[in-house]
Amino acid sequence: MIVATGTSIHKALGDPHGPVANDATGPSLYLSVKTRIVGISGSLRTGSYNTAALSAAKSVAPADCEVEILTLKGIPVYDPDLESDQPESVRAMVQSLANADGVLIATPEYNYSVPGGLKNAIDWLSRDASKPLDGRPLGIIGASPGMLGSGRAQYHLRQSMVFLNMHVMNKPEVMIASAHEKFDANGNLIHEPTREFLGKFMSAFVEWVGRFPR
Amino acid sequence: MIVATGTSIHKALGDPHGPVANDATGPSLYLSVKTRIVGISGSLRTGSYNTAALSAAKSVAPADCEVEILTLKGIPVYDPDLESDQPESVRAMVQSLANADGVLIATPEYNYSVPGGLKNAIDWLSRDASKPLDGRPLGIIGASPGMLGSGRAQYHLRQSMVFLNMHVMNKPEVMIASAHEKFDANGNLIHEPTREFLGKFMSAFVEWVGRFPR
Amino acid sequence: MIVATGTSIHKALGDPHGPVANDATGPSLYLSVKTRIVGISGSLRTGSYNTAALSAAKSVAPADCEVEILTLKGIPVYDPDLESDQPESVRAMVQSLANADGVLIATPEYNYSVPGGLKNAIDWLSRDASKPLDGRPLGIIGASPGMLGSGRAQYHLRQSMVFLNMHVMNKPEVMIASAHEKFDANGNLIHEPTREFLGKFMSAFVEWVGRFPR
């Protein structure tokens, strides 16, 4: 999230003084400023509700926000013995995160907790020397066919983030219960109240991200 | 766990073969009764403290107890799309569990929770049609170089077991903190109080397992 | 839970065949056998959904089961300095628990966890020298106007029970969401599926209690 004003570049949010108004002789000197969000879907499933929820979140995000959606595809199980040989899939994820202003995770719930595959990706990321998650703001959403909409997984995920020093937004929380009724077979969100709620979530999240400039 | 008393032999539930009936010519005879424990190490690391803790637990287990230690080696990340094609490594684990009276998990703590790889193995097991964990008694131990000895991971693991309907023993809890000081370079437990405590744990666990006959 | 059969006394549950009928010379030698459940409502509110849920659970309990419902009324905040002066309200609760075969807690959710007042009662009980909760089977239910039906409170409560060595039944879990739609103004359960589910819960719970004879 970079604000460029003619000859000066500075961080926009959290800056108590803000940009000094330019003389108004030239044309608009403000470039459009994008909040870069990297979304990670915790499910590998084709037609995953959580990947679909990320797509829906992207579609309702504020205009000044771009969302890149990553997959866990190809990330092997973390083995400390092989740590020095970082898989290409992990390296790619680290690179995408390097310029992210905020991270958005959509998590299913497997066995009342975070899916092993998603936790595994986080474990890999936690071992990268660049600490790609450290200090970054995080939004968590989730969808599940059950009644609690992945809530149990989300609270476990929040605990991991204490250690990783991610700043998890408190509210609103998005737990899409009975997900099979809210997305169609093509992964389109067909439940308007959920779409509106996701829109509120994304607006709040972009604001939250603004509190933690890179 | 096969119990034979007097001249009768009660076949353990779920035992596909069962003991062959003895001829009843002799006097009251007791077959040796073994409690079968399957131990799962949550770490893939060569020289893992948790694998070492399982070995130590095995060495101090009551005489009427046998412990088989399994590894997560070779279990790929669970992908619902590939579920019908169960990996051989998962199938082997399911088979070992089929005759287990109790399960013993030794978990490290990664990022304040269960390692992704261990959770992933549990996710695979939960999808097997035979429900190899359902209704089985579970003991949890853990070791970590940190101060809490994997405690945070253990409580998360306990929550998963509510869904999987495993009966987790409450006490004693084994959290081996500062694990690097308690095992030598060859994975031998060199801390006597920990060994004694593990012995108490194993005795209590075998008793706990006895409450949930197959 | 004691079964007295004329000259013999034995534990009833867990025995698949039950006692062999005594010679029938005398009058009926079987005393009625009741599983004694003590229910604790985590809410002090008049018209509490959780007190109502306990009443409903009592009404659908198996015939061989009696449920006494306790309130937290009058239990002051625990102060270690005053511990030696146990309040009468706590003493009464300890006495009710002394003969309980199982304990059933109905918990609301306050601020994503166990209500302070309920946790406080548990803290008091944990300090009684008789350890009235130790080793007892526990069932947890809950009701809340929200979407998760007190789930978050229930998982926190489960963690406390590891320390207190209560054996918490895994399943079924009863989380009565949107409780205001399921009870009428007089605290009557008016939602049939919930009633049926409570009935299944109580049957499972009495069976669970039978695994942990006093």
Add this chain to the structure above:
Amino acid sequence: MIVATGTSIHKALGDPHGPVANDATGPSLYLSVKTRIVGISGSLRTGSYNTAALSAAKSVAPADCEVEILTLKGIPVYDPDLESDQPESVRAMVQSLANADGVLIATPEYNYSVPGGLKNAIDWLSRDASKPLDGRPLGIIGASPGMLGSGRAQYHLRQSMVFLNMHVMNKPEVMIASAHEKFDANGNLIHEPTREFLGKFMSAFVEWVGRFPR
């Protein structure tokens, strides 16, 4: 936390008195800026380690920070029926919090969770119309005679704060294990590494508080 820059003075939100406006005769002037922290001890015990830990935290706090320590004394168990009749003890706590820039809770661990009395105070505060906790930054510390130093309680407390929308600092975490060895009989912290660590914690916390201006 009152920030004055240049000749203007920004009154802190929620400050009933605010700074008196200076005459603007001089050049750019900075008023002394104090970060106001309200500390809440989760224990009522005379000689509580947690109250002692708060005192120690106060003594090592940065110079531009003032810490007021509150007690739970006199707060009765929350009863929804009596909610309209807010106890004086709760009202006093609400008033202290009204001007707080940040909140610091020191929690013991009772039965693997937050003490009922502390949770109860939080429940009361959550019902006050002014929402005294909403959006405020929170630091959590804890002390216990056990090995985990109140860690289990702290993670439960963090979950409540998701609902209450408090911004809990991630790190460093202060879990004072074996507290009986680290404080003397008069509540003085006698363990230098803990004092140094508390100093780091307080510096980090004041910085964290600065991210969430009133």
